[in-house]
Amino acid sequence: MNKQYDYLVIGAGLFGATFAFEATKRGKKVLVIDRRKHTGGNVYCENIEGINVHKYGAHIFHTSSKEIWDYVNQFADFNRYTNAPIANYNGEIYNLPFNMNTFNKLWGVVTPKEAMDKIDEQRTNAKIGRPSNLEEQAISLVGTDIYEKLIKGYTEKQWGRKATELPAFIIKRLPVRFNYDNNYFNDKYQGIPEGGYNKIIDKMLDGVDVKLNMDFFKHRETLESQTEKIVFTGMIDEYFNYKFGKLEYRSLRFENEILDEENYQGNAVVNYTDRETPYTRVIEHKHFEFGTQQKTVITKEYPVEWSAGDEPYYPINNDRNDQIYKLYKDLADKQGNIIFGGRLATYKYYDMHQVIAAALTAVEKEFVNR
Incomplete structure (x- = not known):
């Protein structure tokens, strides 16, 4: 047939x-x-x-x-x-991915060696051997200051779990650069x-x-x-x-706002890395296409636990x-x-x-x- x-x-x-x-x-x-x-x-x-x-x-x-x-x-x-997100930690603005702009704002260092030395010092003081969870993995990569301000809160909101309860592999590919390149992706x-x-x-x-x-x-x-x-x-x-x-996922909830202004945050993506802000990031969509519209649209992104009927986004x-x-x-x-x-x-x-x-x-x- x-x-x-x-x-x-x-x-x-x-x-x-x-x-x-x-x-x-x-x-x-x-x-x-x-x-x-x-x-x-x-x-x-x-x-x-x-x-x-x-x-x-x-x-x-x-x-x-x-x-x-x-x-x-x-x-x-x-x-x-070009994707060049920024991080907002309680009103302090930092460049992502972590690079010399980030390190200079955080510590006042101006050379790659100074930044490396600072990270090495914090890594040594943390006394972490083989990382067994995300927190230890992150500190071993970038030290305690960056972890506390720019990773911990964002990650715990994203996954709904303490960083010490998350596997280390989630953050092993964290981009860290000792130059002034704000381009998040390495792709051509x-x-x-x-x-x-x-x-x-x-x-x-x-x-x-x-x-x-x-x-x-x-x-x-x-x-x-x-x-x-x-x-x-x-x-x-x-x-x-x-x-x-059933397989488990993390889901997301989006809140859109139409604002009667041309430019709300000056960037397409701003991550909110403190634990107290309930959303992980704010997206201002017009910046993706260099828009000049009189109004703007922003989206606040809230990670949530997934349950049947929700949209599954991130496999756990x-x-x-x-x-x-x-x-x-x-x-x-x-x-x-x-x-x-x-x-x-x-x-x-x-x-x-x-x-x-x-x-x-x-x-x-x-x-x-x-």
């Missing part, structure tokens, strides 16, 4: 849209569905007061892969935005698509059948009967009806969850007609370029010799 579609793609985010675009380009008939009322997943932008508001948090595209950079540039032109290519990320998704899904406000699990039998193969980008534990238990990759995910992964590998992809289906935090790269790898694997 011929099916109506070659592929049913569940989730209209970057992974699903990339796969759908590539499959359609190869002559396949694809249906993309999404629970939400819009495409784009978490990169979706909502236009408010002429400003492209990143509805699900700041998304800054960056990659060192020319292949991936060229790939996304076929869908949109990118501006020259960086920017924001002019006109927002919707332009990329819309072009990827041009000519593809799309159904929104469609819950796969409510229409599973009908949808599965229409397609030869499934690409699933949702939560892997939900797909298997939580057979081995501790031993318990990793063991549960492995059980689901083993089960997924045995499925003959399903491709699992994206951060929820692989229980892994991805940057945007990594999602696209993973989708293209899945495409290559799927269509090799076809």
Whole structure:
């Protein structure tokens, strides 16, 4: 019996849209569905007061892969935005990532050697051997002053746990520079698509059948009967009806404000690193595209505990969850007609370029010799 579609793609985010675009380009008939009322997943932008508001948090595209950079540039032109967030600790402003500007403001040092000596002194005084948690790992990297002012409060708000209860690996890749470079990313290519990320998704899904406000699990039998193969980008534990238990996440709550002023904070991203401020950062969206609108839109970002029905953002990759995910992964590998992809289906935090790269790898694997 011929099916109506070659592929049913569940989730209209970057992974699903990339796969759908590539499959359609190869002559396949694809249906993309999404629970939400819009495409784009978490990169979706909502236009408010002429400003492209990143509805699900700041998304800054960056990659060192020319292949991936060229790939996304076929869908949109990118501006020259450079991510240079700042930290606000009780009204004191510091540059991120930690660099000579940070060290000079904090300690008055002016040379890399002076900064290194200060960190070494604090690291020695802390008497930390092999770091066993995030707090010890952070102090061993940058000393106690930076940890107390710029890491501890932000991290504990982000994860909802004391830093001493968090694994060290979370912060092992913390960028520390002994120069005056405020560019947060080391990647060669960086920017924001002019006109927002919707332009990329819309072009990827041009000519593809799309159904929104469609819950796969409510229409599973009908949808599965229409397609030869499934690409699933949702939560892997939900797909298997939580057979081995629920995986844990951290979630976010966003509060948007339209302000009757041109420039609220002078930067796209400001992190609030004290423990008392309930939100972790404030995003002023117009700065992503160098906007000159008379008004501005800001978003306060509040980390919250995740529960069923909330949007899952950050997988909690501790031993318990990793063991549960492995059980689901083993089960997924045995499925003959399903491709699992994206951060929820692989229980892994991805940057945007990594999602696209993973989708293209899945495409290559799927269509090799076809």
